[in-house]
Amino acid sequence: xxxxxxxxxxxxxxxxxxxxxxxxxxxxxxxxxxxxxxxxxxxxxxxxxxxxxxxxxxxxxxxxxxxxxxxxxxxxxxxxxxxxxxxxxxxxxxxxxxxxxxxxxxxxxxxxxxxxxxxxxxxxxxxxxxxxxxxxxxxxxxxxxxxxxxxxxxxxxxxxxxxxxxxxxxxxxxxxxxxx
Numbered sequence: 001x002x003x004x005x006x007x008x009x010x011x012x013x014x015x016x017x018x019x020x021x022x023x024x025x026x027x028x029x030x031x032x033x034x035x036x037x038x039x040x041x042x043x044x045x046x047x048x049x050x051x052x053x054x055x056x057x058x059x060x061x062x063x064x065x066x067x068x069x070x071x072x073x074x075x076x077x078x079x080x081x082x083x084x085x086x087x088x089x090x091x092x093x094x095x096x097x098x099x100x101x102x103x104x105x106x107x108x109x110x111x112x113x114x115x116x117x118x119x120x121x122x123x124x125x126x127x128x129x130x131x132x133x134x135x136x137x138x139x140x141x142x143x144x145x146x147x148x149x150x151x152x153x154x155x156x157x158x159x160x161x162x163x164x165x166x167x168x169x170x171x172x173x174x175x176x177x178x179x180x
Contacts, residue, residue: 133158
């Protein structure tokens, strides 16, 4: 029984990528979603917009660069008054696709994120931080046709500073990818 299951899984992994071979093709993508800043109690959770581009190295593997812009996160500090954090992240990642059918893939990302954080408050206090950390992401992609895909992703950007505890960010987004 195990041999039948293994043979079935292997044939699915080998045959399915041939249905949508994007090898050597570039793509661009745009995603919009909601971000969560952890270790910042009382701060609002911002929206996030992400633009990215990549190259399919094989039917199941791509490299991607992306830039995420987080909306402002606000709070009212009892001592310093209103305060705002603005953040952004530049990422480089390896992207793996696990085709489940000719139209549906599971997606995994592993890379590095170069994160930037800007803090300002009503008293005139301001500071900036930058930190590189591990980027981990996963999601799903639905291929509308050979050029257009709709995707849903979760990304964890890691740390944005070295303050204890450090600000961390993650996002859930939906977007569209276009293959050239």
